[in-house]
Amino acid sequence: MEVNLQELNKTEFPVPAELENNIAITSLSELYNWGRRNSLWPMLFGLACCAIEMIATAASRFDFSRFGFEVMRATPRQADLMIVSGTVTKKMVVPIVRLYNQMPEPKYVMAMGACASGGGPFKEGYNVVSGMDKYLPVDVYVPGCPPTPQALLHGMIALQRKIDGQSIANGDDVPWYGVGTAEPTPVPVLGPDIIDPRQMDMIRRQAEAAATDIASIGIRELPAATQMVAARVTADAAAESETSPVSQDALSFVLPTGAAPWAEAEDIREKRKLRALARKALRATRRAAAAEEE
Amino acid sequence: MDNPGLAPEKRLDATTVEEAIAYLRLEYADVVSTDDREGYQGLIVDSKRLVQIARVIHDDLGFDYLSSATAVDYLGAGDQMEMVYHAYRTSGGGALVFKAQTDREKAEIPSLTSIWRGADFQEREAWDLMGIRFPGHPNLKRILMWEGFHGHPLRKDWREAYYEEDQKPFDNRWPGGHVHRAEEKNVFGKNVTYPPDIDLGRLMDSSETAVYQSLGLGVDVERIMDKDGFETNELVVNMGPHHPSTHGVFRMVLTVDGETVTSLEPVMGYLHRNHEKIGERNTYLHNIPFTDRLDYISSMGNNHGYVLAVEQLMSLGRKYNPPTYRCEALRVLMVELSRIVNHLWAIGFWLNDIGAFFTPVLYFVQERERILDFFEAVAGSRMMCNYMRFGGLFGDLPERLKSVSNLTNDRVRDYNTMQFLTEMINERIPRTIDDLERLLTQNEILIERSVGVGVLSREDAINYSAAGPLLRGSGVDYDIRRADPYSIYPELDFDVAVEAEGDMYARYRVRVTELRESVRILKQILPRLEATAGESIWADGKPGAYAPRVPHGEAYGRVENGKGELGYYVVSAGGRGGSSNPWRYHVRAPSFINLTPMGIMSRGYKVADIVGILGSIDIVLGETDR
Ligand code: SF4
Numbered sequence: 001m002e003v004n005l006q007e008l009n010k011t012e013f014p015v016p017a018e019l020e021n022n023i024a025i026t027s028l029s030e031l032y033n034w035g036r037r038n039s040l041w042p043m044l045f046g047l048a049c050c051a052i053e054m055i056a057t058a059a060s061r062f063d064f065s066r067f068g069f070e071v072m073r074a075t076p077r078q079a080d081l082m083i084v085s086g087t088v089t090k091k092m093v094v095p096i097v098r099l100y101n102q103m104p105e106p107k108y109v110m111a112m113g114a115c116a117s118g119g120g121p122f123k124e125g126y127n128v129v130s131g132m133d134k135y136l137p138v139d140v141y142v143p144g145c146p147p148t149p150q151a152l153l154h155g156m157i158a159l160q161r162k163i164d165g166q167s168i169a170n171g172d173d174v175p176w177y178g179v180g181t182a183e184p185t186p187v188p189v190l191g192p193d194i195i196d197p198r199q200m201d202m203i204r205r206q207a208e209a210a211a212t213d214i215a216s217i218g219i220r221e222l223p224a225a226t227q228m229v230a231a232r233v234t235a236d237a238a239a240e241s242e243t244s245p246v247s248q249d250a251l252s253f254v255l256p257t258g259a260a261p262w263a264e265a266e267d268i269r270e271k272r273k274l275r276a277l278a279r280k281a282l283r284a285t286r287r288a289a290a291a292e293e294e
Numbered sequence: 295m296d297n298p299g300l301a302p303e304k305r306l307d308a309t310t311v312e313e314a315i316a317y318l319r320l321e322y323a324d325v326v327s328t329d330d331r332e333g334y335q336g337l338i339v340d341s342k343r344l345v346q347i348a349r350v351i352h353d354d355l356g357f358d359y360l361s362s363a364t365a366v367d368y369l370g371a372g373d374q375m376e377m378v379y380h381a382y383r384t385s386g387g388g389a390l391v392f393k394a395q396t397d398r399e400k401a402e403i404p405s406l407t408s409i410w411r412g413a414d415f416q417e418r419e420a421w422d423l424m425g426i427r428f429p430g431h432p433n434l435k436r437i438l439m440w441e442g443f444h445g446h447p448l449r450k451d452w453r454e455a456y457y458e459e460d461q462k463p464f465d466n467r468w469p470g471g472h473v474h475r476a477e478e479k480n481v482f483g484k485n486v487t488y489p490p491d492i493d494l495g496r497l498m499d500s501s502e503t504a505v506y507q508s509l510g511l512g513v514d515v516e517r518i519m520d521k522d523g524f525e526t527n528e529l530v531v532n533m534g535p536h537h538p539s540t541h542g543v544f545r546m547v548l549t550v551d552g553e554t555v556t557s558l559e560p561v562m563g564y565l566h567r568n569h570e571k572i573g574e575r576n577t578y579l580h581n582i583p584f585t586d587r588l589d590y591i592s593s594m595g596n597n598h599g600y601v602l603a604v605e606q607l608m609s610l611g612r613k614y615n616p617p618t619y620r621c622e623a624l625r626v627l628m629v630e631l632s633r634i635v636n637h638l639w640a641i642g643f644w645l646n647d648i649g650a651f652f653t654p655v656l657y658f659v660q661e662r663e664r665i666l667d668f669f670e671a672v673a674g675s676r677m678m679c680n681y682m683r684f685g686g687l688f689g690d691l692p693e694r695l696k697s698v699s700n701l702t703n704d705r706v707r708d709y710n711t712m713q714f715l716t717e718m719i720n721e722r723i724p725r726t727i728d729d730l731e732r733l734l735t736q737n738e739i740l741i742e743r744s745v746g747v748g749v750l751s752r753e754d755a756i757n758y759s760a761a762g763p764l765l766r767g768s769g770v771d772y773d774i775r776r777a778d779p780y781s782i783y784p785e786l787d788f789d790v791a792v793e794a795e796g797d798m799y800a801r802y803r804v805r806v807t808e809l810r811e812s813v814r815i816l817k818q819i820l821p822r823l824e825a826t827a828g829e830s831i832w833a834d835g836k837p838g839a840y841a842p843r844v845p846h847g848e849a850y851g852r853v854e855n856g857k858g859e860l861g862y863y864v865v866s867a868g869g870r871g872g873s874s875n876p877w878r879y880h881v882r883a884p885s886f887i888n889l890t891p892m893g894i895m896s897r898g899y900k901v902a903d904i905v906g907i908l909g910s911i912d913i914v915l916g917e918t919d920r
Pocket residue numbers: 048049050051085086087112113114115116120121144145146147587
């Protein structure tokens with residue numbers, strides 16, 4: 001790509017006209033951003049249909065190397081930009097968050113297409129995450145289903161603009177220019193449904209509320225057949241944790257424990273059932289009495 | 295006397311489907327009965343003796359190819375679960391449909407994997423999504439969802455977190471309703487619910503453990519002795535779901551002994567977007583754009599299979615007009631262009647996988663872009679064409695092509711459509727294929743890398759329900775356009791590409807021949823388009839019903855798509871006046887089923903060949919995981 005020094009020259013100090021193509025006076029932030037914005041390496045990483053348009057954008061006709069994106073890296077360790085190109089499923093979001101954590105800073109995330117931005121046409125699906133931003137910070141959203149290559153290029157240019165505005169001088173501007181190490185994003189867990197570790201407390205509260213008969217919409221009464229299976233699965237998992245040689249260490253992720261009043265909850269549920277039966281019986285006797293009177 | 299009810303000289307495996315059904319009805323009257331529900335076909339087999347009957351169907355009657363096996367939940371309509379099997383003969387002809395029923399609460403149907411190995415993944419899918427157990431299945435684990443997920447989502451009484459109503463259009467959307475964001479109604483602000491017995495104290499992610507356990511693997515490396523008596527290790531290697539050569543979010547778990555692969559197990563579901571559950575909430579029309587997103591390389595072909603299935607159902611009713619001749623010709627035009635796109639893409643990315651990184655793709659993409667420009671001008675979108683309708687099409691060809699989105703390098707700003715097509719079909723595409731052949735077919739490196747690698751025998755290809763170039767590359771002369779023709783294919787002149795060797799190179803050759811045959815078909819379509827110019831694409835001159843009421847019944851529409859046999863099994867539970875939403879909507883995805891033999895195809899080859907073998911199958915994850 002051609003270097004245009006005049007573009008970089010951001011100062012009130014005059015540069016003599018004959019040196020304009022040789023000298024630029026600018027701030028460190030500007031220089032740094034200028035270097036970075038023109039050499040963003042996206043991760044070679046495709047999720048769904050949108051990935052095909054991403055490939056088309058990389059290929060001969062649209063060729064995003066014109067904007068400094070040419071080097072697509074298959075490993076997150078060498079990538080600056082994660083283009084989330086397609087539907088994010090619950091099963092896939094776990095590796096995606098891991099990949100994100102492995103990318104060195106500064107790093108950016110682009111949500112390409114309706115799915116990555118908000119779930120898209122498949123939003124209502126039980127295995128679909130309603131947008132990448134539920135788990136990772138997203139810098140640029142590109143609308144479309146799929147976005148045309150032009151739209152993707154536009155999104156990339158928007159990201160470059162964003163980078164232009166960031167400053168090394170201001171530590172609060174973006175996390176990686178501050179001091180100290182960044183915290184990794186917590187990796188979600190595949191339980192009975194996907195569990196965001198950041199929501200553990202909330203899930204626990206909801207579960208307790210559901211058990212103690214306070215109406216709750218987060219915890220759902222499953223139909224009888226499914227409930228049976230769910231119970232079995234939990235039992236299986238428990239059995240496995242004791243017997244399997246594998247599950248204790250590398251492969252499993254054990255969540256922080258917390259005391260849940262399960263026995264109590266069971267008790268309350270049982271009582272509720274009895275109460276309902278009693279009410280039913282009472283109604284029946286009343287009806288019988290009324291009929292007799294007539 | 296082994297064939298009562300037939301002419302005595304007739305062999306059992308040469309009977310017609312009707313005769314085969316009659317034979318089974320007579321011979322096994324106590325366990326086989328005709329399915330006489332309105333609009334249904336085939337037989338209902340007592341599930342206790344399903345395996346025996348299936349063996350007769352496979353061995354004696356010669357239905358050697360199990361195209362589709364899927365489950366239906368008849369909640370409220372008999373309250374049973376049902377497995378539906380579509381078996382074909384590779385010699386051609388229609389389907390023998392048979393079904394087995396079971397109780398919803400304790401759903402159990404014997405596995406047919408011992409007869410057709412192709413049932414393997416499909417039965418796992420039925421367990422995963424419908425909760426039917428298959429005694430006798432070698433590895434009955436969840437396949438699309440993760441182990442530990444709560445419930446079986448395709449059951450009719452299972453509701454997702456964002457559930458609103460059973461069927462669309464949802465009340466709050468029309469007319470005058472206002473749409474809300476589903477997250478706002480969910481306490482967690484995202485698409486989750488948890489079962490009430492969630493045990494947070496002991497919760498762990500057992501999904502990964504389950505994967506390895508189901509493969510019989512621990513994390514420990516296994517100690518083995520090699521042939522010279524040295525102690526060596528067998529390693530477990532994961533490829534994917536993030537891997538540049540798995541064509542998407544696909545994962546393979548390999549065990550390797552040095553560089554040699556000793557076993558391989560596909561792990562999928564990373565792009566499972568609940569196509570079928572959403573499809574059963576949608577109206578029939580809603581599903582057309584969703585089919586685009588199955589095999590997103592060739593959306594036109596996906597449309598075609600689906601409209602064929604629904605048209606089959608509609609033809610059971612009184613008011614139905616089949617598509618006009620021009621409409622059929624246009625469909626074939628689009629589908630064959632899609633096939634060309636698909637095969638160029640498949641060959642290009644396969645070359646990527648075996649080392650010719652991206653350069654060949656760039657040339658193929660050029661041609662693809664031109665075809666996509668045409669699609670965009672006709673259907674409005676490059677990739678997701680959403681072009682076909684029941685009994686017709688979205689629209690006829692425009693007089694002139696005016697590209698909407700391509701403002702750079704644009705050769706297609708304003709062009710006469712027929713002239714554009716003629717040039718493309720007669721010159722550009724053949725030239726690209728010639729180039730491709732000149733550079734590749736005799737290329738030494740390509741031959742070295744691909745001849746004799748990834749071999750799938752003829753018998754295995756059939757038994758594992760392989761389809762498309764994978765099947766024909768193993769010497770099976772089976773192309774649905776010929777074997778069970780639809781649309782106007784019977785009157786078109788083309789050859790079925792077959793290669794006997796069954797290796798990667800044979801599959802490559804099949805694809806190249808199919809490219810040429812597609813061009814041959816397209817050349818015959820051009821005069822047909824000229825001759826029908828000005829005719830309507832709709833039977834009575836005006837667009838058919840956008841939201842058709844579909845009569846009660848079942849249908850299986852299948853087409854030969856670029857990747858193989860794409861089938862749609864659609865059940866309509868319409869009462870009087872028909873239904874506007876499918877009761878069951880199942881996609882028989884070639885990419886999914888073609889992965890069943892992946893394990894046996896890769897055993898004994900090197901790790902570096904694995905990506906090539908996968909590339910030569912040609913999968914697309916939108917369709918694999920649905
Ligand atoms: S936004 Fe559309 S094209 Fe992109 S992944 Fe989602 S469904 Fe596919």
